[in-house]
Structures are given as structure tokens and as C-alpha cells.
Amino acid sequence: MRTLIDALWVVRAEPAARWTALTAFAVLLPVYGATLPASLTGGYIGWVSLRLLTPATAAIALVLSIMLSLTLALMVVLLRHGQRASKAAAAGGALVAFVTPLLCCTPVLPLALGTLAVAFPALAGMAAGTVQGFIATHETAILIAAVALSGAALYQNAVRVARGAACRVSRSRQPER
Amino acid sequence: MTANPDRRLVRFGCVLALLVLLGGWRVQAAGPPPRAPDAQFTVVDGSAHSTAELKGSPTLLWLLSTWCGSCAAGLDTLSRHADEIAKTDLRVVILRNYQNGGYPGAGIAQFVARVIPRFQVPDSWVLGQASLELDRAYNGKHYPDIYFLIDRQGRIREVGGAPSATMDRILHFARSSG
Numbered sequence: 596m597r598t599l600i601d602a603l604w605v606v607r608a609e610p611a612a613r614w615t616a617l618t619a620f621a622v623l624l625p626v627y628g629a630t631l632p633a634s635l636t637g638g639y640i641g642w643v644s645l646r647l648l649t650p651a652t653a654a655i656a657l658v659l660s661i662m663l664s665l666t667l668a669l670m671v672v673l674l675r676h677g678q679r680a681s682k683a684a685a686a687g688g689a690l691v692a693f694v695t696p697l698l699c700c701t702p703v704l705p706l707a708l709g710t711l712a713v714a715f716p717a718l719a720g721m722a723a724g725t726v727q728g729f730i731a732t733h734e735t736a737i738l739i740a741a742v743a744l745s746g747a748a749l750y751q752n753a754v755r756v757a758r759g760a761a762c763r764v765s766r767s768r769q770p771e772r
Numbered sequence: 773m774t775a776n777p778d779r780r781l782v783r784f785g786c787v788l789a790l791l792v793l794l795g796g797w798r799v800q801a802a803g804p805p806p807r808a809p810d811a812q813f814t815v816v817d818g819s820a821h822s823t824a825e826l827k828g829s830p831t832l833l834w835l836l837s838t839w840c841g842s843c844a845a846g847l848d849t850l851s852r853h854a855d856e857i858a859k860t861d862l863r864v865v866i867l868r869n870y871q872n873g874g875y876p877g878a879g880i881a882q883f884v885a886r887v888i889p890r891f892q893v894p895d896s897w898v899l900g901q902a903s904l905e906l907d908r909a910y911n912g913k914h915y916p917d918i919y920f921l922i923d924r925q926g927r928i929r930e931v932g933g934a935p936s937a938t939m940d941r942i943l944h945f946a947r948s949s950g
Contacts, residue, residue, distance in 0.1 A: 635845035637917050637934025647845060647936060700842040702933070705913045724914050728839045728875020731916075 602753035603665065605672055612668040612675075619664035627656035631696055634734060638701030655738050659692050662745040669752035676759075681751040688744030695737050699730040808833070808922045811906035813867050816881050816899045823906070827926040829863045830949035832942055834919040834935070835902055835911050836866065837873030838883040842917045846935035847884065851891040853939055862946035864897040870907035873916045921945045 606612040629640050632647040648656075663685065670680035698704050705723040730737065810824040823833065836843035850857075850864070857864065868880040878886065880899050893899065902911075911918055921930040921942065930945060932938045 634841040635934075636937040637842040637846075639934060639937035643937045700840045700916050700934070702913070702915050705915055709913055722874030722914055724837060724869075724872075724874025724916060727916055728837065728873065728877070731839045731841055732875070732877075734841070 598757045599750065599753045602669055602672075602756040605756050606665070606668045609672055609675070612671045615671045616664045616668035619667045620660055623660040623663055624656060627659050627692065628653065630693055631656050631738070633701070634696035634699045634731065638697055638703065655692075655742065658742055659688070659745055662742070662749050663689055666745065666749045666752055669749070669756050672756050673752060678755060681748060681755065683748075684744050684751060685748035688741045688746075688748055691744065692738060692741035695730060695734060695741070699727050699734060808920065808926050808928050809909040811909040812903045813865075813906050814901045814903070821898075821900070824926075826863065826865065826922060828924055829861050830924055830946065831863045831865055831922040832919055832946075833865045833910070833922055834867070835869050835907075835915075835917075837869045837875065837916040838877035838880065839872065839875050840916040842934040842936060844883075844887045846917065847887045849936045849939050850942075851888045853943060854891070854894060856943060857946060858894060858896075860946040861949065862942075864894075865900070866897065867900045867902040867906070869911065869914075869916065870902045870904050873914060923949060 606616060628648055629644050631652045632644040632649070633640050635647045636644045666685045670682070670685075673680040704727055708723045808823055808826065810822055812820055812822055814820050826833065834846075836846070847866070866880065866884075868883070877883070880901060884891075884893060884899060907914075910920065915933060917933045919932055919935065919942075920928050921932070923929050930941065932941060935942060
């Protein structure tokens, strides 16, 4: 926790990182707010999906937006300091949360499997409903996993920022004593 | 020369997206069939019926899977507009997909009772189960949530999904068919 607070102080001190966090939050909150209820609208995204936003979905959208915008800000700090940012978990969390509502009750998966079956006939027997049903009945758990992934990404990048650039110097490059 | 795995993944994603778009275009280009095919379904009391019996009244034929979130939201929306629907001649036929669209779940009566517990289903609404024949005729791609707006002559006027998002189209059809 101390590491995270230290890293966020660095973000606060750097204008580029601060603006990245604010801009990303302003973009991500409406995007997630409109996308997460898409499982209730058959994939329609916009005012109609915002209308179906429940308190629980709104809370997940808020948490995801905060974590991803802070992760992006930490990435900016790392890149400006010549360090490598941890991207995989952040991309995974963002993608899982974005794609899950679109896959569960829309024609996307049946169309994709139907089209792929032209090239790979083995897929023809695979009912999209099996996958869609699993996603629909486990949607909450999948979204919690996305939040956990985003949290992991935030923590990984916070640790790198808090430790500073010195820890990235490999042992083999240190001058011999 | 071997391609970077990331680039290969991006290329695969682009090809998949293109195929999905082309698939969607094909569905759009083919358009709805002019006549609603005749197919069997079973209503909750166990009696067998055919879509051929639907001629004579404008009909909303909705195929849903009881695990699907948009189906629950759509049913809730439909119940909220029941009074408006009652003022028209629209007949509402709600059928659970054959084998529930490939994933286990509640029967249609339990689903309705769970989603809209305080709603008294009007007598003019039909609840039932689609047969394999009906599934093949109307929902070959196994969409979890798809409806057909069928006119008095038994012609399919519109195909859509998710009444929670498209209720205005259903109401427009109901009013214009009156």
C-alpha cells in the first residue's frame, strides 16, 4: 500500500502523468459505463445501454476507469524515466472487461464461429451458445477477474515507479569491484 | 524470416474482424425471408402448435435463451410496455430456443416468473419451447436473442434482437399494423 501511495505521489508531481490520468479517466469512464451494460442490450452501445446501467455495473466501470487511468499515468512516468512498463496485465484487464459484455448475448460469437467454420469445418459443430452461456452465467466473476488483473497491473507499475530506475540496472552491467 | 508473434496475433485479429463483418454483411444483404416458414413449437401447457397458425394477426415471434442477460432485460422492457401492446392487435409469442441455445437453464415459465414475478402475463401472450425444426427454420446461426415481426399475411417484416434496446421498433410495427 505504501508503495502505491509513493508511486501516486510521483504521478501527482509530474504534469504529463497527471494529465494522462485525468484524460484517460474522462475517456474510460463513459466508455466502460456504456459498454458494460451491453450484455443487456444485445450489443447496442450508447444512451440505450447507459439507461440500463445498474449501481453494481456503474461501480465496476468506476473502479476499472480509475485503475486503468492511474496505470496509464504510471506507465508515462516509467517511460519518461527510461524504464520499461508492465503492459500485459493492464491490456488483459482492459480487454476482458470490454469484450465480455459484447460476447455473451450478441450475434458476434455465432457469426464469428459460423464464418470460421467455412475455413475450419471442425468448428461447425461447436455451438456458440455453449461459450455464450458460460460467459453470461459467469459474467460477474469474469468482470471481477478483469478488476483483479487491472489491480495487478496498477501494483506492478507502482512498484517499478517506487523503486526508481536503479533497480532496472542488470547485475552484469555493474562495474566490477 | 519468421513474423513477430504479436504481429501475427494482430493479423489474425484483423482477418477475424473482417470475416465477422463480411458475415454480418451477408446476413444483411440476404434480408429476411419474405414468408415466415411453418414450424412446430410447444406451448407451456404441452400442446403442439405451428407458426402457420400465427397468420391473421401481426405477431412478435421472439426466440430467447433463458441464460441470456439481454433476454431478461428485454422481457422486463416488454412487460413495462404491455399496456401499449394491449391497445394494438400484436400477438406476442415468446419461445425458449431449442435446447436453450446450447447451454442449460430454466424453462420458459420459470424464467418469466423469475424475471417479472409481479407481472400477470396477458392471455394473448404465448409462452413455449421451440422445436429443432423451428430452430433450423428461424435461427440457423443460433443467436441467443432474436425476434421476428410477422405481418397479418405471414410475411416477416423485420428481424431484430434485444427488445430492451429496440422496443420502439416493436411498438412502431404494432401500431402501424393495427
